[in-house]
């Protein structure tokens with residue numbers, strides 16, 4: 001089925017159940033106007049992230065890969081107010097993206113909850129050890145380092161934390177054994193690691209929609225010493 005059909009169905013879903021508001025739409029517009037790529041999660045995916053956060057009663061969330069803070073806004077809104085412990089830290093390598101993101105967070109009224117930290121995530125992650133544990137981590141930055149980000153997310157989590165990894169199916173390239181694309185190698189190494197990772201219980205869901213054919217991995221951190229699949 002073609003992308004235009006998937007997009008039309010996403011439009012229908014957005015107009016009926018998802019209903020993104022003006023601040024979310026404005027964040028996407030500001031991102032495009034700044035010349036940044038149109039690679040934020042879809043509205044339906046953003047709302048799923050928010051629902052997952054609320055389902056686990058998340059107060060502390062970590063995001064790796066901010067862009068214009070579209071997914072950040074969805075997630076920040078799912079948290080309690082900052083005064084009640086709500087806290088989202090989003091890691092972004094590009095200072096220009098971080099600038100746009102911060103303005104979008106202010107415009108959405110979630111800048112007290114959500115904070116953007118600039119730098120390569122592998123360099124900013126170690127400092128977060130004193131700020132966890134994080135109830136949820138959303139991994140959505142460069143794809144090469146996905147396995148390393150996943151390891152950090154487990155370390156910075158606790159039993160019951162959840163980890164969501166975006167863009168793991170990549171038009172089906174996930175199963176291309178002869179790939180030399182480092183991004184695809186990243187998602188393949190994640191799956192290889194998950195095949196014997198007793199720290200988490202995980203699944204991968206394939207998706208179609210306005211963002212094409214892709215998918216995401218969802219993992220639940222197991223109780224210590226009690227691998228559950």
Ligand code: SAH
Pocket residue numbers: 039040041064065066067068069070071072091092093094097119120121122140141142
């Ligand atoms: N989560 C966003 C989209 C993120 S796009 C949303 O759905 O709205 C991926 C982002 O990761 C880009 O802004 C890119 O600059 C950033 N990025 C790429 N490599 C990175 C790295 N090594 N560390 C931190 N951020 C990185």
Ligand code: DHB
Pocket residue numbers: 039040041140141166167
């Ligand atoms: C790319 C990155 C993403 O996070 C995404 O959702 C889609 C595409 C990319 O780097 O091409």
Ligand code: MG
Pocket residue numbers: 039040041140166167
């Ligand atoms: Mg993504």
